[in-house]
Amino acid sequence: MIIEILTVLPELLTSPFEHSIMKRAQSKGHLTIKLHQLRDWAINKHGQVDDYQYGGGAGMVIMCEPLANAIDDLQKEEKFDEIIFVTPDGKRFDQKDANSLSLKNRILIICGHYKGIDQRIRDLYVTQEISIGDYVLSGGELAAAIIVDAVGRLIPGVLNDETSALTDSFQDNLLAPPVYSRPVIFRDLEVPPVLLTGDPKKVEEWRSTQAIARTKERRPDIMGE
Numbered sequence: 001m002i003i004e005i006l007t008v009l010p011e012l013l014t015s016p017f018e019h020s021i022m023k024r025a026q027s028k029g030h031l032t033i034k035l036h037q038l039r040d041w042a043i044n045k046h047g048q049v050d051d052y053q054y055g056g057g058a059g060m061v062i063m064c065e066p067l068a069n070a071i072d073d074l075q076k077e078e079k080f081d082e083i084i085f086v087t088p089d090g091k092r093f094d095q096k097d098a099n100s101l102s103l104k105n106r107i108l109i110i111c112g113h114y115k116g117i118d119q120r121i122r123d124l125y126v127t128q129e130i131s132i133g134d135y136v137l138s139g140g141e142l143a144a145a146i147i148v149d150a151v152g153r154l155i156p157g158v159l160n161d162e163t164s165a166l167t168d169s170f171q172d173n174l175l176a177p178p179v180y181s182r183p184v185i186f187r188d189l190e191v192p193p194v195l196l197t198g199d200p201k202k203v204e205e206w207r208s209t210q211a212i213a214r215t216k217e218r219r220p221d222i223m224g225e
């Protein structure tokens with residue numbers, strides 16, 4: 001899968017993908033991440049990509065031309081499967097969205113800044129508008145990083161048995177059950193005895209009961225979705 005990101009701050013997006021599972025996904029050839037500096041398509045030699053908004057009001061808007069020219073150039077040879085704009089007024093991102101994006105071949109994520117991007121780019125090019133939550137970030141880069149991480153780890157072949165996504169929270173509309181490691185007793189708190197029985201069926205039953213109880217208590221909204 002190829003994920004391309006269009007941003008005025010590509011520097012913000014180097015480190016998040018240089019470690020752990022994202023690093024392995026790239027070195028194993030499952031994921032290619034390409035960062036594009038939007039100012040390479042600026043309207044003048046000063047690197048301008050934004051301007052005041054019509055109608056007045058505080059805050060600059062990223063203009064049509066740099067974005068349209070960038071997108072046209074980037075998909076000259078092959079079209080993107082999805083062009084995503086990350087924005088607080090988009091659809092709230094969830095695990096189902098991550099699952100379905102992980103099956104695409106090539107996507108573009110556009111990061112906004114200031115007051116956002118000209119509406120006409122959203123009308124003409126954008127196929128999905130995604131928010132990572134009900135709060136406003138200073139720019140779309142951290143939202144893009146979160147989407148790439150959530151999607152990248154689901155690309156077939158990226159995770160192995162040990163890191164399998166099948167037991168993740170949300171994968172079956174349930175939160176994950178609690179987990180324990182050594183020692184058996186820590187500050188008077190004991191590992192639940194069933195986990196020490198070596199009986200996979202009992203362990204599975206316990207985990208399922210715990211997952212259901214935790215979800216009922218913390219996130220009843222996701223059950224039976």
Ligand code: ADE
Nearest residue numbers: 086087088131132137143
């Ligand atoms: N850009 C600024 N805030 C955002 C959010 N909550 N989700 C996605 N993109 C954003």
